[in-house]
Amino acid sequence: MTNQNAGIIGMGHAYPEGILTNADLEKIVETSDEWITTRTGIKQRRKARADEYTSQFGSLAAKQAVERAGIDVTDIELVVCATTTPDQIMPSTGALIQAQIGAVNAAGMDVFAACSGFLYGLTMVESMIRTGQIKYALVIGAEVLTKYVDYTDRGTCVIFGDGAGAAVLGPVAEGKGILATKIRSDGRYAEQLYSPGGGTKLGTTHKTIDNGDHFFKMKGNELFKIAVRSMADISAEMVVKAGYTVDDIDMVVPHQANQRITDAVASRLGVPEEKVYSNIAQMGNTSSASIPIALDECIQSGKIKEGSLVLLTAFGGGVTWGGTVIRF
Ligand code: COA
Numbered sequence: 001m002t003n004q005n006a007g008i009i010g011m012g013h014a015y016p017e018g019i020l021t022n023a024d025l026e027k028i029v030e031t032s033d034e035w036i037t038t039r040t041g042i043k044q045r046r047k048a049r050a051d052e053y054t055s056q057f058g059s060l061a062a063k064q065a066v067e068r069a070g071i072d073v074t075d076i077e078l079v080v081c082a083t084t085t086p087d088q089i090m091p092s093t094g095a096l097i098q099a100q101i102g103a104v105n106a107a108g109m110d111v112f113a114a115c116s117g118f119l120y121g122l123t124m125v126e127s128m129i130r131t132g133q134i135k136y137a138l139v140i141g142a143e144v145l146t147k148y149v150d151y152t153d154r155g156t157c158v159i160f161g162d163g164a165g166a167a168v169l170g171p172v173a174e175g176k177g178i179l180a181t182k183i184r185s186d187g188r189y190a191e192q193l194y195s196p197g198g199g200t201k202l203g204t205t206h207k208t209i210d211n212g213d214h215f216f217k218m219k220g221n222e223l224f225k226i227a228v229r230s231m232a233d234i235s236a237e238m239v240v241k242a243g244y245t246v247d248d249i250d251m252v253v254p255h256q257a258n259q260r261i262t263d264a265v266a267s268r269l270g271v272p273e274e275k276v277y278s279n280i281a282q283m284g285n286t287s288s289a290s291i292p293i294a295l296d297e298c299i300q301s302g303k304i305k306e307g308s309l310v311l312l313t314a315f316g317g318g319v320t321w322g323g324t325v326i327r328f
Contacts, residue, residue: 007177012064041259165292
């Protein structure tokens with residue numbers, strides 16, 4: 001068995017042109033820019049048109065990532081799409097993206113881990129590259145959450161936005177790439193954030209549609225506490241596992257769930273504000289797409305460069321969570 005380090009060798013991201021501002025939401029539900037800003041940090045989010053769907057944004061991000069990685073798309077052996085909002089229940093959005101980008105030598109699949117999906121994908125692919133099963137893979141986080149949001153529920157509709165981010169993973173030199181990564185879940189909290197309809201339990205009937213069972217339901221304030229604790233604990237564990245201390249971390253790129261969650265995680269870890277990336281004001285919460293979009297923005301703006309030590313951490317429905325330490 002080989003022991004090949006795996007790292008991110010190219011990234012890309014994409015999102016719809018459409019923007020939904022807090023002022024727009026004030027006209028739809030009983031809310032205010034002031035409430036949304038102080039409780040979440042969000043000022044606007046991207047919103048797909050009715051004729052736009054998840055795989056389109058995933059494919060755009062993936063094409064950009066492959067181009068920046070400088071490899072041929074036919075060298076990709078696995079396309080993992082992390083999504084909670086697939087184009088359809090079958091086939092997987094990963095297989096649809098595989099066809100759209102021409103990754104003819106790959107297997108396509110989806111990972112369902114809500115907002116932690118990108119870290120689930122990274123963790124799985126890292127071990128496949130490390131053991132020599134595959135050389136290059138795409139891990140994509142892609143979501144059109146605004147089609148699963150109930151625009152009469154002010155507790156959820158102000159939070160979620162659309163977009164996609166993608167990373168090409170491949171072999172990197174020793175001491176670089178993914179140094180430590182771990183994923184967790186606790187299904188006992190399943191009903192804290194879920195979409196009850198559409199599956200084999202309730203099916204899709206006139207009744208489920210009338211009840212709005214196909215929309216996301218969230219107990220936001222209960223999730224808040226578990227999210228902070230889970231992200232902070234797994235982050236601290238992964239930093240130690242990677243052989244570093246929190247002070248060695250150059251940049252933290254957390255899942256963009258809520259600015260208050262990000263601030264609380266950073267304060268629990270003892271990381272100063274300037275080392276914690278946030279784009280939640282412009283993007284809202286894009287679930288599995290939030291980390292790869294934010295990470296690509298950091299790379300493009302030079303906040304993360306060759307040699308940077310980066311901590312990623314996520315939390316989402318399931319509940320699921322994860323932490324990853326990467327040396328770029
Ligand atoms: N505008 C105005 N008022 C709102 C509102 C909105 N958009 N949404 C909720 N409220 C009201 C509630 O009805 C409640 O009113 P009440 O006190 O009269 O009953 C009050 O604000 C407080 O609601 P609460 O849900 O306790 O607010 P909060 O401070 O917890 O903020 C979230 C709500 C959703 C922003 C926050 O809980 C959160 O971000 N949670 C974590 C989400 C998360 O991590 N999800 C998983 C990962 S994606």
